[in-house]
Amino acid sequence: MIEISDLSKAFTLHNQGGAVIPVMAGGALSVARGECVGLVGQSGAGKSTLMRMVYGNYLANGGAILVGGVDVARAAPREIIALRREVLGYVSQFLRVVPRVPTLQVVAEPLLVLGVARDEAEARAAALLARLNIPERLWALSPTTFSGGEQQRVNIARGFAHRYPVLLLDEPTASLDAANREVVLGLIEEAKAGGAAILGIFHDEAARERVCDRLVDVRAFTPKSDPVAA
Numbered sequence: 001m002i003e004i005s006d007l008s009k010a011f012t013l014h015n016q017g018g019a020v021i022p023v024m025a026g027g028a029l030s031v032a033r034g035e036c037v038g039l040v041g042q043s044g045a046g047k048s049t050l051m052r053m054v055y056g057n058y059l060a061n062g063g064a065i066l067v068g069g070v071d072v073a074r075a076a077p078r079e080i081i082a083l084r085r086e087v088l089g090y091v092s093q094f095l096r097v098v099p100r101v102p103t104l105q106v107v108a109e110p111l112l113v114l115g116v117a118r119d120e121a122e123a124r125a126a127a128l129l130a131r132l133n134i135p136e137r138l139w140a141l142s143p144t145t146f147s148g149g150e151q152q153r154v155n156i157a158r159g160f161a162h163r164y165p166v167l168l169l170d171e172p173t174a175s176l177d178a179a180n181r182e183v184v185l186g187l188i189e190e191a192k193a194g195g196a197a198i199l200g201i202f203h204d205e206a207a208r209e210r211v212c213d214r215l216v217d218v219r220a221f222t223p224k225s226d227p228v229a230a
Contacts, residue, residue: 001166001197002031002054007063007073007221009049022223023049027063029199029216033165036188036198038212041219047201050218051168054199055090056080067166085113089164093171095143095151103129103146103154104139110162121161128157132183149175160187167191169200173207185210 007027013019023046031037039047052058054065056072065072068087070079084090089110097106104125111121129139132153138146143154156172169188173181181204188211192198202208208215 001033001068002029002199003064003066004029004050004054005064007050007053007065008061009046009053009058010061024218024221025223027218027221031166031197031199033195033197034192035213036192036200036211038208038215039199039201040208040215040217045222046218048170050221051090051170051199051201055084055088055168085110087164088166088168089159089162090168091156091159091170091172093152093174095155095158097143099144100142102140103134103143106143106154107157107161110158114162124161125157128160129154131187132157133180149177149180152176153180156184156187160191163191163194163196165196167196167198167200169198169202171201171203173202173204181207 005028007024008022009024010020010022013021027050029037039050041047049058053060054067054072056075060073063073067083070083070087072080072083075083104122107125107129108118108121111124112118126136126139130136134150134153134157138150143151146154152175159167159169172184172188176184185207188198192211198211200212202212
């Protein structure tokens with residue numbers, strides 16, 4: 001479901017004389033249906049950059065990123081939007097939602113945009129919120145007022161509301177207590193059993209050992225050249 005080949009990325013620092021910082025060259029990995037691949041490497045090695053390129057937030061400088069047959073590196077914006085709506089889910093570390101939208105609607109939204117009936121979408125959202133221990137009294141409130149841990153769990157519920165064929169997970173168990181960590185790991189295992197291809201960053205070693213089938217060290221894709229002037 002994910003096929004990455006010869007991927008490269010560099011950042012141009014326009015406020016520092018146009019210096020070019022190469023961060024990735026020759027990146028290659030694959031993730032099959034029902035498989036979870038974990039990205040490892042020291043901080044700054046390019047794990048998050050790679051994830052953002054797969055999601056289409058960062059433009060690759062070269063190479064191919066095939067997700068469900070769509071090359072994200074070359075796709076038009078409308079193709080990436082459709083891919084995100086139907087195929088590619090992303091659970092980031094931070095919840096970004098429109099203020100004043102109730103939590104139940106935030107979680108149900110990925111289903112509603114796919115045309116799922118409101119009752120069905122809200123039932124799925126409610127089940128996930130309950131499973132992730134978000135009290136029902138909070139469901140009618142905006143999650144922008146919640147604690148960091150509660151926001152993270154709402155973000156996870158939203159990411160798992162639609163059964164995406166491909167999932168990107170950025171530290172999904174970070175800062176969670178033992179009970180909620182167990183719930184999230186269970187959701188990941190269920191997604192794998194359902195055939196989802198999962199690419200993730202897990203600093204929690206025990207979680208990584210439990211859900212990841214393979215690890216890819218992104219340091220193998222780090223260019224050896226120093227920054228140069230553009």
